[in-house]
Structures are given as structure tokens and as C-alpha cells.
Amino acid sequence: MKVNYKNILLIHILFMVTTMGWGQIPDLPSICGGSSVRYGVSGLPSSNYEWVVTGGTIINNYNDSIDVQWETKIGIKTLIVTEHTKDNCIASPAMAHVMVTGSNVDIGDKIEICEDDSYTLVPNAIFATYNWSTGETSSSIVTGNAGTYWLDITDANGCTTRDSAELIVNPKLIVNLGRDTVLRPENTLVLDAGFDGTNYTWSTGNNGQVIETSAGKKTIWVDVTSDKGCITRDSLNISLSIDIKIPNAFTPNGDTNNDTWNLPFMEFYPEASIEIYDRWGRAIFKKKGFPTEGWDGKSNGKPLPMDSYYYIIDLHNNMDPIVGNVTIIR
Numbered sequence: 296m297k298v299n300y301k302n303i304l305l306i307h308i309l310f311m312v313t314t315m316g317w318g319q320i321p322d323l324p325s326i327c328g329g330s331s332v333r334y335g336v337s338g339l340p341s342s343n344y345e346w347v348v349t350g351g352t353i354i355n356n357y358n359d360s361i362d363v364q365w366e367t368k369i370g371i372k373t374l375i376v377t378e379h380t381k382d383n384c385i386a387s388p389a390m391a392h393v394m395v396t397g398s399n400v401d402i403g404d405k406i407e408i409c410e411d412d413s414y415t416l417v418p419n420a421i422f423a424t425y426n427w428s429t430g431e432t433s434s435s436i437v438t439g440n441a442g443t444y445w446l447d448i449t450d451a452n453g454c455t456t457r458d459s460a461e462l463i464v465n466p467k468l469i470v471n472l473g474r475d476t477v478l479r480p481e482n483t484l485v486l487d488a489g490f491d492g493t494n495y496t497w498s499t500g501n502n503g504q505v506i507e508t509s510a511g512k513k514t515i516w517v518d519v520t521s522d523k524g525c526i527t528r529d530s531l532n533i534s535l536s537i538d539i540k541i542p543n544a545f546t547p548n549g550d551t552n553n554d555t556w557n558l559p560f561m562e563f564y565p566e567a568s569i570e571i572y573d574r575w576g577r578a579i580f581k582k583k584g585f586p587t588e589g590w591d592g593k594s595n596g597k598p599l600p601m602d603s604y605y606y607i608i609d610l611h612n613n614m615d616p617i618v619g620n621v622t623i624i625r
């Protein structure tokens with residue numbers, strides 16, 4: 296949407312028009328596009344004058360002078376006047392050229408962005424001065440607020456031109472996967488990202504509105520795209536809930552019955568670590584993860600004596616480590 300800022304410029308041009316007519320009048324001074332200019336003639340007493348303007352609009356007609364509102368389009372315009380004397384004699388039309396100057400400034404038209412985003416309004420060329428509707432005078436402005444913005448520029452010829460643009464801020468969708476949750480190993484969880492989206496991108500690789508996930512420590516997120524292309528992300532954390540039952544004794548005597556200390560829940564915590572100490576505080580077993588076959592009651596391949604041993608199990612799940620005692624019985 297382009298609207299020229301109009302500095303009212305009054306130019307009094309006097310030229311003689313007789314019943315014979317001059318036909319061609321020297322070119323008149325150039326003016327800025329959108330300006331209002333007054334032109335006048337001097338002829339025989341009591342004459343009437345017929346005016347024709349191309350590239351402009353006559354906004355006031357005083358017979359021997361007119362006010363012209365020139366269009367904003369740059370180029371050569373014409374002004375023609377014909378004298379009609381009181382004796383009904385018609386002079387030959389006299390024509391003059393007017394050069395309309397200015398700059399075509401463009402900051403856009405209808406611009407759409409997403410909520411929480413910003414947009415840089417910048418004109419299509421470099422000008423002498425800038426005056427934005429926000430009061431800023433820089434060559435560009437950054438905004439994220441909806442509304443109509445305009446820019447007045449002054450070019451090297453001193454002509455001032457205005458352009459305006461509408462900034463539309465589209466809201467993002469509301470996506471809620473729910474609160475962080477805890478799942479038991481045998482459970483699954485159905486997550487629904489809402490039906491308003493046009494596109495769904497899950498951290499799991501799925502692309503539907505609804506997914507089902509199994510137990511396990513993880514973070515799941517989804518990006519939902521609106522019909523305006525705005526993306527909203529939501530996520531939740533899933534923790535694993537296990538009934539942790541830790542045996543307090545085992546009998547590594549080779550009879551294949553209770554020969555190892557087993558912690559089956561450890562398979563759900565691959566980042567877990569375990570440390571075992573004797574009664575004097577010496578570390579006899581340290582390991583990240585846990586052997587699937589269990590601990591055989593040995594340290595560096597040697598069987599440990601019957602005694603009570605202290606353990607520390609850190610599941611690395613943002614909870615305090617599990618501590619206790621296990622007894623080797625032989």
C-alpha cells in the first residue's frame with residue numbers, strides 16, 4: 296500500500312496566452328510526486344481558460360490558475376491550457392511538460408509471522424533520511440507486534456515518500472502432552488498432541504497425532520505445526536518405576552542354588568553403577584551396569600570369605616543411591 300506524503304508546494308508560473316497561441320511552453324520546474332502545485336497564466340482581459348492535465352488531478356480551478364495534485368508515479372506529465380476570449384476567439388492550445396520525481400519505496404505489504412518471532416522491516420533501497428511510525432530514524436526496524444507500520448523517506452532530490460505494511464502475528468497452537476510421569480516396566484503410555492496441527496514431528500520418529508510409548512527413562516517431545524506454519528513444542532519426562540527387591544544374602548557354594556547375588560531391575564538402568572565394600576571399607580567390587588548373571592561373590596577372581604558386605608547402588612535417575620548390606624554364606 297503506497298501513499299505519498301504531500302508537501303504543499305505553491306509555484307506561480309505566469310506565461311502569456313494570446314488568441315494566436317504559443318503552442319509550446321518551456322518545460323516547467325520538476326516537482327516531487329504527490330505534491331500540490333499551482334499554475335497560472337496571463338492573457339486577454341475577460342478570457343476564459345480551459346485546462347487539461349495528464350498525470351495529475353485539478354483540485355481547484357480559478358480560471359486563470361489551477362491547483363494540481365500530481366500523481367506519485369515518476370515520469371513526464373503534461374499541462375495544456377486553451378484561451379477562450381470574450382469575442383469567442385479560441386487560441387491554439389499551449390502545452391508544458393512537468394517532470395514528476397521521487398522514489399519508489401517499498402517495505403512490504405501484508406507480512407505474517409508467528410507468535411514470539413520478530414520481523415525486520417527494511418526498505419528496498421538506500422535513502423537520505425528515514426522516519427518510521429514508531430519514531431525510529433534508522434534504515435530498518437525490528438518488531439514482533441501486530442499492526443500497520445509506515446515509513447517516510449526523503450531521497451536525494453528532497454522528495455518525501457511514504458510506504459506502509461501490515462504485520463500480522465499468528466498465534467501458536469497450545470500443545471500439552473501432560474505432566475512428567477512414572478511407568479512400570481509392563482506399562483505403556485499414550486500421548487496425544489491435539490487435533491489442530493497440520494504436521495507432527497516426534498522425537499521418536501513418529502509423525503501422527505497420537506503415539507504409544509513403552510516404559511523406560513527418557514524425554515519425549517513433539518513439534519506441532521499450525522496451518523500458518525507456526526511450530527509449538529511440548530515435552531515430558533518418563534521415569535521407570537520398579538519394585539526394587541534386593542536380596543540380603545546368597546550362598547556361592549557351587550550347588551547352583553542361590554549361587555549369585557542377582558539384581559534383575561538393573562537391566563532398566565544401563566547407566567547405573569554399583570560399589571561393594573568389606574567391613575574395613577575396602578572396595579572389592581565396582582562396576583557400571585551389573586552382570587546379567589549376577590555377582591558371584593568374588594573379588595578379582597578370588598572367592599570372598601563369609602561375611603557381611605556393604606553396597607552402594609546409584610541408578611543415576613536423580614534419586615539418592617540405594618545402600619544396604621548383603622551377606623555371603625558358605
